[in-house]
Amino acid sequence: MSESQLRVLQGTLELLILKTLAWEPNHGFGILRHLETVTRERLIVEEGALYPALHRMRERGWIEGEWGKTENNRRALVYRLTPSGREELRRQQSEWSRMVDVMALALEPASP
Amino acid sequence: MTHRTDRGGRLRDLLARANPGPAIDQELAAHVEMRARQLMAEGMTEDDAWTEARRRFGDPGDVRVECEQSDRRWRRRLGRRELFRSVATDARLAVRAARHAPGPTVLAVVALALGTGVGAAILAVASGVLLRDLPYPDPAMLAGVHAADARDRSRPGLFSFREVEVLAGARTADVAGYSVVRPPLTGDGLEPSEITLARITDGFFRVLAAPPLIGRTPTTDETRAGLPVAVLSHALWTARFGADPAVPGRTVDVEGLEHTIIGVMPPRFAMPEVASMWRPLSPAEAQDDDRELHVVARIADGASFEAASAELDAAFAAFQSETAVPDDELRSVMVESARDALVRPVRGPLWLLVGAAALVLLVACVNVSNLLLARAEMRHDQVVLRRALGADGFRIVRAHLTESLLFALAGGALGLLLGRVTLPLLLRIVPEGTPRLAEVSFDARVGVAMTGVVLGTAILTGLVPAWRATRATTVTRSVVGRLSTSGSTRILHGFVTAQIAISTALAVGALLLGVTFTRLMTVDRGFRPTNTIVVPLALSEEGEELGVSAAYARILEEARALPGVDAAHLVYHAPDEGGGFRLRLLRPEGFVEDAVAEGSVVPVTPGYFDALGIGVVDGRGFLASDDPGPPVAVVSRSFARRLLPEPARAVGSRFVHHASLDGGAVEVAIVGVVDDIIPEPSEPPPPILYVPFGHMPFGYAELVVTTTAATASVLPALRARIWTVDPNVPLDAARTLEEAVARSVASPRFYMVMVVGFASLAVLLAAIGTYGVTAFVVAQRTHEAGIRAALGADSRRILTRFLGQGLRPALLGIAAGLGAAAALSRFLAGLLFDVAPLEPWVYAAVAGVLGLIALGAVAVPARRAAGRDPLTALRHE
Numbered sequence: 001m002s003e004s005q006l007r008v009l010q011g012t013l014e015l016l017i018l019k020t021l022a023w024e025p026n027h028g029f030g031i032l033r034h035l036e037t038v039t040r041e042r043l044i045v046e047e048g049a050l051y052p053a054l055h056r057m058r059e060r061g062w063i064e065g066e067w068g069k070t071e072n073n074r075r076a077l078v079y080r081l082t083p084s085g086r087e088e089l090r091r092q093q094s095e096w097s098r099m100v101d102v103m104a105l106a107l108e109p110a111s112p
Numbered sequence: 113m114t115h116r117t118d119r120g121g122r123l124r125d126l127l128a129r130a131n132p133g134p135a136i137d138q139e140l141a142a143h144v145e146m147r148a149r150q151l152m153a154e155g156m157t158e159d160d161a162w163t164e165a166r167r168r169f170g171d172p173g174d175v176r177v178e179c180e181q182s183d184r185r186w187r188r189r190l191g192r193r194e195l196f197r198s199v200a201t202d203a204r205l206a207v208r209a210a211r212h213a214p215g216p217t218v219l220a221v222v223a224l225a226l227g228t229g230v231g232a233a234i235l236a237v238a239s240g241v242l243l244r245d246l247p248y249p250d251p252a253m254l255a256g257v258h259a260a261d262a263r264d265r266s267r268p269g270l271f272s273f274r275e276v277e278v279l280a281g282a283r284t285a286d287v288a289g290y291s292v293v294r295p296p297l298t299g300d301g302l303e304p305s306e307i308t309l310a311r312i313t314d315g316f317f318r319v320l321a322a323p324p325l326i327g328r329t330p331t332t333d334e335t336r337a338g339l340p341v342a343v344l345s346h347a348l349w350t351a352r353f354g355a356d357p358a359v360p361g362r363t364v365d366v367e368g369l370e371h372t373i374i375g376v377m378p379p380r381f382a383m384p385e386v387a388s389m390w391r392p393l394s395p396a397e398a399q400d401d402d403r404e405l406h407v408v409a410r411i412a413d414g415a416s417f418e419a420a421s422a423e424l425d426a427a428f429a430a431f432q433s434e435t436a437v438p439d440d441e442l443r444s445v446m447v448e449s450a451r452d453a454l455v456r457p458v459r460g461p462l463w464l465l466v467g468a469a470a471l472v473l474l475v476a477c478v479n480v481s482n483l484l485l486a487r488a489e490m491r492h493d494q495v496v497l498r499r500a501l502g503a504d505g506f507r508i509v510r511a512h513l514t515e516s517l518l519f520a521l522a523g524g525a526l527g528l529l530l531g532r533v534t535l536p537l538l539l540r541i542v543p544e545g546t547p548r549l550a551e552v553s554f555d556a557r558v559g560v561a562m563t564g565v566v567l568g569t570a571i572l573t574g575l576v577p578a579w580r581a582t583r584a585t586t587v588t589r590s591v592v593g594r595l596s597t598s599g600s601t602r603i604l605h606g607f608v609t610a611q612i613a614i615s616t617a618l619a620v621g622a623l624l625l626g627v628t629f630t631r632l633m634t635v636d637r638g639f640r641p642t643n644t645i646v647v648p649l650a651l652s653e654e655g656e657e658l659g660v661s662a663a664y665a666r667i668l669e670e671a672r673a674l675p676g677v678d679a680a681h682l683v684y685h686a687p688d689e690g691g692g693f694r695l696r697l698l699r700p701e702g703f704v705e706d707a708v709a710e711g712s713v714v715p716v717t718p719g720y721f722d723a724l725g726i727g728v729v730d731g732r733g734f735l736a737s738d739d740p741g742p743p744v745a746v747v748s749r750s751f752a753r754r755l756l757p758e759p760a761r762a763v764g765s766r767f768v769h770h771a772s773l774d775g776g777a778v779e780v781a782i783v784g785v786v787d788d789i790i791p792e793p794s795e796p797p798p799p800i801l802y803v804p805f806g807h808m809p810f811g812y813a814e815l816v817v818t819t820t821a822a823t824a825s826v827l828p829a830l831r832a833r834i835w836t837v838d839p840n841v842p843l844d845a846a847r848t849l850e851e852a853v854a855r856s857v858a859s860p861r862f863y864m865v866m867v868v869g870f871a872s873l874a875v876l877l878a879a880i881g882t883y884g885v886t887a888f889v890v891a892q893r894t895h896e897a898g899i900r901a902a903l904g905a906d907s908r909r910i911l912t913r914f915l916g917q918g919l920r921p922a923l924l925g926i927a928a929g930l931g932a933a934a935a936l937s938r939f940l941a942g943l944l945f946d947v948a949p950l951e952p953w954v955y956a957a958v959a960g961v962l963g964l965i966a967l968g969a970v971a972v973p974a975r976r977a978a979g980r981d982p983l984t985a986l987r988h989e
Contacts, residue, residue, distance in 0.1 A: 028139065029146040047147075048170040051140060052178035059186035072149065076142040077135070 007044050013053050015096055016045075018081065018089040021063060025080035027070065028054055054079060062088045132183035133176070140172050198507070202514035209487055209515070216884065220480045223877050224523025224569065225530055227473035230870065232531030232554070232562050233538050234469045238462045239561070240552030246451050247380040247551075249321040250410075255285065255417060256453025257407035257424065259443040268446060268453075271405045273398040276313055278431040279407060279445070284415035284423045288315040289405035291393070292384055296650050296842040297352070299365035304652070304842040307348065309366060310387040311397060317343075317390075319410045320383055327360035327375030330392050338394040342371040346379040348388040366391070368653040368840075383408065385454070385547050408450060421447035454547050461863055461943060468621070468870040471614050473565070475877045478607045480519050480573040482881050485607075486888045488512065488577040489600050495581050509578040516574030517567075524566035528554075531562075541865060543858035576603060601892070604885045605921035611878035612922050612966060615871065616929025617936065619958045622871035624937065624944055625864040627954065631793075631946040632857045638789035638797070639687045640725030641849035643678075645823050645830065646686040647815040648845050655838030661806070663837055667815060668717070670833040676821030677830075679723040682805050682813045683716045687724065687789040688852035689814075711755060711799040713769060715808040721746075721786055723818050731763035731784030738783075739806030745780040749788050751799035756782075769801060792856065794945050823848045863943055875965060878925075882969035886918040890977035897977060911978035918970035926962050930955050 008016065020031045028050055035045055057063050062085030068078040081089070147165035152158060210217040245251040257279065258268030271279070276289035290312045298304045314336055317329040330341050342364065344353070353359045362373050371391060384406065411420050425445040432442055452459070488495070495508060532554055539549060580600060655663045664682055671680035718734040721727075729749065738744050745767065747755075752762040768779045780803065788797035805813070815834075819826045831843045890897070897910050937949035947954070 027142070027146075029143045032143075033150070046170070047143070047168055048172070048175045051136075051143075051175050052182065055136075055179040055182035055186070059182045059189070070142075070146065072146075074142055074145060075138065076146070077139045 005042055005044050008046070012096070013045070013049065014057060015089070015092040017050075017053060017057065018062065018085060018092065021079055021081045022086065022089055025078050027068075027076035027078050029076070030070075031079075057085070060088075061085070132180055132187065136176055136179045136183065139179075140169070140175065144169050199510070199514055202511040203518060205511070206515035206518050209491075210518075213487075216483050219880060220476075220483045220519060221522045221526065223476040223479045223880070224473075224519060225526035226873055227469075227476035227877075228524050228527025228562065228565060228569070229530030229534055230873070231466075231469040231473050231565065232528055232558060233534040234462075234465050234866075235561055236531065236535055236554050236558045237538060237542065237549075237552050238466050239555065239557045241546065241548045242451075242455050242459055242462060243557065244548070244551050244555075246454070247322075247382075251451065252449075253411045254320070254450035255409045255411055255420065255447050256450045257287065257409050258446045258448075258453070259403075259428070260446050261443055269443065270403045271407055272401045272403045273313070273393065273405060274401065275403075275428070275431065276405050276407060278427055279409075279424050280313070280315065282409075282420065282423050282427060283412065285409040285411050285420040285447075286315055286319050287407060287409045287424070288319045289313045289393075289407045290316055290384065290390075291397075291404040291406065292387065294845070295367040296652065296840070297364060297366055297389075298368070298652060298840045298842070299363070299370075304840045305352075306648070306650075306842040306845045307366070307388045308384075308386045310384055310390045311393040312390050313393055313398075313405070316408070319408050320381070321410070322377065322381050324375035325378040326357055327373070329375055329390075335392040338392045338396075338398065340366075340369055340371040340394070341374045341391060342366065343375045343377060343390040344373060345377055345381070345388045345390075349376045380550075382548075382550070409447070417447055417449075421445065458546055460939075461859075464939065464943075465863070465866050465870075468618060468867055471618055472870050472874045472877070473569070474572075475611050475614050475874045475881070476523070477569050477572045478611045479877055479881045479884070480516065480523075480569075481576055482604060482607050482884050482888075484512065484516055484519075484573060484577040485580065485600060485604060486884070487515075488581050489888075489892075505582040508581050512578035512581055513570060513574040516577070517570040519573060520566045520570035524562065524569065528562060541862055543862050544855070545858075601889050604889065608878075608882050608885050608921040609925040609928065611874075611881045612925025612962065613929035613932060615874040615878040616926050616958060616962050617933040618867070618871035618874045619962060620930065620933035620937065620955060621940055622864075622868040623954045623958055624940055624947055624949065624951070625860070625867050627947045627951070628943065628945045629857065629860050629864040632860055635790065635793045635946070637687070637791070637793070637853070638726060638787045639849075641688070641853045643819045643823055644724070644849040645815075645817045645819065645827060646688070646847050646849060646852070647817070647830065647834065647843060648812075649682075649815050649834070649838075649841055650812050652838055652840030654840050658837070664805075664813065666837045667834055670837060671815060671817055671830060674826060674829055674833060676819050676826045678818040678820050679719065680815060680817045681717045681720040681723055683720055683816055684714060684808075684813045686814045686816055686849065686852075687726075688791055688849055688856065711751060711801060713801050713803060713808075715803050715805040715813075717805045720802075720816070724816065726789060727787040729785050729787060731782070733784055733786070734802070734804050738804040741804075743778055743780040743807060744783045744804065746784040746786055746802040747782055748786055748797065748800040748802075750797045751801055752785050754799050767801070823850075860943065860945065875962065879965050879969045882918070882922055882966055883973060886914075886970045887973035889918070890914050890973055894977060907978045911974055914974035914978055915967075915970060918974055919966060922966035922970065923963070926959050926966070929962070930959060933958075 016035055017031055020026065020034050023034070026034065031054075032045055032047060032050060035043055054063070054065075058065055058079070061082060063079045064082055065077045065079045067075060070076050144162075144165045147168060148158075148161040151161035151164055156164065246254060248254060257271075259271055259275070260268050270291075271289060273289070276287065279287045290310045293309050293311065294306050295309055296304050297307045312330075312335065314332050316335075317324075323329075324343065325346065327343070329343055330339070334341050344359065349355055349359060353362075359373050360375060363370050364373060365371070366389070377390075409420065409424075411417060424447060428443070428445045498508065499505075535552070535554065539552060542549060580603070649664075649667065651660060651663055658666070668680050668682065671677055716734065718736045718738065721733040728746075731746070733746060734744070747762055747767075752759040756762050756765060756767070758765065762782050762785050765782050766779055767782060768777050780801070786802070789800070790797050817826070817830060827846060831846070834841060834843060893914075897914075900910055901907065933955065934950060941949050
């Protein structure tokens with residue numbers, strides 16, 4: 001891992017998946033590639049952790065999966081957001097931005 | 113990125129429901145493969161790419177386990193939600209269909225409600241009476257013990273005290289006996305009344321293991337010594353002693369003997385059923401050899417009914433051989449569950465009624481099936497469409513079962529309500545003397561049974577329509593529609609046959625019982641029951657002090673002097689009680705040497721035959737001059753026929769009997785023959801030897817008063833007059849002969865009312881069913897009728913065709929029903945009187961009436977369809 005690479009923060013993997021699927025339905029590997037691409041390979045997603053997260057999210061009804069074919073004609077389980085998943089994305093996104101603000105406030109050097 | 117969805121995945125999805133593992137493996141494998149391809153595209157060699165892809169993914173084992181757990185939870189939740197949603201949809205559709213056709217729906221639900229309602233009420237009675245445990249500890253070990261004729265075990269009998277003592281020596285069972293009498297209860301400022309007294313042997317309360325509510329039960333010493341200590345029933349305690357908790361220690365007079373009250377039993381203690389007081393059998397009562405003791409037993413721990421039965425029978429057999437009982441009088445011991453022994457007389461009839469109720473419910477179910485099937489038929493296209501869109505057979509069956517379940521629930525809920533309302537009414541008409549009626553209620557057992565019935569109803573009514581629906585093919589109806597309709601027509605006609613068959617069978621049963629009841633009501637009993645009061649007179653000590661004859665003479669005088677009284681007589685007993693002085697055997701000497709015959713001696717006052725309308729057929733009745741005169745007798749026809757050597761020359765012959773007060777032989781001259789009296793129509797008339805009342809003065813007699821005024825207006829004055837002679841004679845058992853006669857037909861009337869009710873309901877439902885089916889079938893054929901009419905067939909021919917098609921299944925049903933009735937009616941034989949189970953005219957009448965009803969139910973819709981304008985008919989589809 002090079003200096004510029006980061007691991008996914010605890011608890012943010014779901015948000016990243018939701019955001020990715022909001023773009024378009026995708027299979028697990030596709031989601032991973034998308035995250036790697038948009039972060040210019042600076043974010044490291046543990047591949048093994050991705051699937052339990054996906055299945056957990058499906059259990060909660062945020063996403064649903066359907067078997068489809070990739071461009072290489074490979075069968076893969078393609079996930080898409082459900083309306084409740086879209087709702088969850090909004091919620092987690094706003095929570096994340098509030099968290100960023102709060103962290104920024106907390107870490108700011110004490111004002112003179 | 114585009115993804116084509118994969119239609120064939122449906123089946124795999126379904127399989128994955130059972131085991132998500134393979135799907136996860138596939139998903140993960142796809143991931144690794146795609147990574148490897150990506151790496152190869154970036155220039156890696158194939159081997160390196162695969163190795164790197166696997167390395168990056170890490171250990172798939174943990175991932176797989178986590179995904180699998182998650183998937184299982186997800187699928188369970190999804191399955192539940194999907195089921196709920198689709199059942200809700202089915203239910204919504206069913207309700208919509210029901211609202212579309214409210215008439216038939218309401219009718220079907222009401223039919224089910226009636227069926228379930230009467231079923232629930234009858235089941236509650238059967239459950240309380242026949243199935244509920246007796247209210248004593250460990251009731252399964254309680255036994256009823258009977259002695260039966262060794263050759264004919266059908267008539268269980270009682271034991272003498274000595275015999276009970278023999279049985280009480282058994283090790284496998286604790287045995288006790290009791291006999292029941294109805295003595296007067298007096299004293300303590302109480303109005304004299306008759307009570308039901310159980311005279312018990314040692315161990316009675318120990319066998320039943322029931323502790324008293326207050327006070328105590330007799331000790332072994334008290335019971336063995338036969339001390340006059342009394343235990344009250346809860347009812348007597350409440351009614352006569354105001355539920356006074358301080359009642360133990362008080363004394364009461366029973367049969368003029370002072371008894372000390374020692375305890376009160378709890379309300380549910382009812383052994384025997386009607387007892388209001390228990391006391392030890394007195395030494396004098398124990399001494400005679402009268403077989404009047406009922407026996408209850410508790411099977412010992414570790415012993416079985418069979419073992420107890422064997423031991424008791426062996427002990428009894430040994431006793432019989434010791435006492436040299438003649439072969440033809442040998443008896444054997446029967447041991448059965450105490451509950452079964454108690455309810456034996458009503459078990460058969462009650463189950464019969466439950467069966468009849470079940471049949472009514474079955475007919476109601478068929479009506480619902482009719483409706484559902486017709487409805488499904490009309491939705492045929494919709495089902496075909498749904499199947500084409502991928503609905504599986506299970507889904508369609510479920511839709512139908514949901515619909516029938518809704519019907520069953522609605523009908524069942526209404527029915528249970530109806531049952532609750534009906535039960536008290538039902539209990540009011542159940543003949544008195546039916547055991548354990550106090551135990552009847554809508555209990556959990558009835559609830560469970562009725563839930564089962566409702567579910568069964570749903571399956572029963574929904575199954576055929578559902579099965580039909582799964583056979584709906586994807587070919588549209590316009591091609592083979594007719595074919596499928598004729599298939600359902602066959603089923604509907606089968607339903608008609610079934611309904612009519614069941615109703616016919618029930619109607620035969622109803623008519624047989626109806627005829628029985630009418631015959632019982634109109635049978636000539638040999639006496640006139642109208643305007644006749646019977647007052648049992650058990651003279652108290654005070655009365656006996658006057659001298660029995662003098663007391664009776666004064667009572668007669670007082671009664672005759674009352675306004676509205678026509679005549680007053682003394683007799684023992686009145687004719688409704690069997691007319692029996694069933695004390696001693698008569699020995700008709702000079703007839704057959706040493707022959708012993710059962711007969712009754714009945715003392716009556718002069719003029720008794722005229723007063724009660726008992727016809728004198730030969731010789732004369734008694735005269736006032738007979739009372740002090742030489743021994744004379746009047747015999748009944750049966751007596752003359754069965755016990756006299758020359759029945760035709762009875763008058764003037766002589767007869768020796770041993771029914772005198774001292775047991776000695778009395779020779780009487782027969783001066784007259786009278787008609788038989790029939791106390792119990794189902795039994796042959798008892799042979800009776802009437803003697804002048806003055807010849808047999810006895811402390812007990814019945815006063816028979818015929819009135820010119822209404823009996824109810826005379827009775828209070830009569831009581832008051834009798835109490836001026838003997839203030840302690842209990843008069844609460846006074847009855848009118850009409851009441852008594854009505855009571856004797858209470859059971860047949862109950863069974864008749866119930867079965868006639870069931871049969872009427874079944875016939876009505878079957879008629880509705882037949883009407884509905886015909887209406888549906890002819891509606892389906894309107895098109896055909898239109899074509900025929902257009903081709904020149906006149907409406908009469910079309911009508912005949914429709915009539916023929918509609919009637920055929922109904923007639924088939926009538927035939928089948930008659931057959932079934934003929935096969936089953938022997939179970940009714942025990943309830944019938946003066947009508948054979950196979951009485952031809954009964955079957956013919958039922959066939960005729962059912963045929964007419966079926967004709968009506970078929971003709972109305974058939975005429976309507978046949979009369980339609982051909983053009984309208986052709987536009988129908």
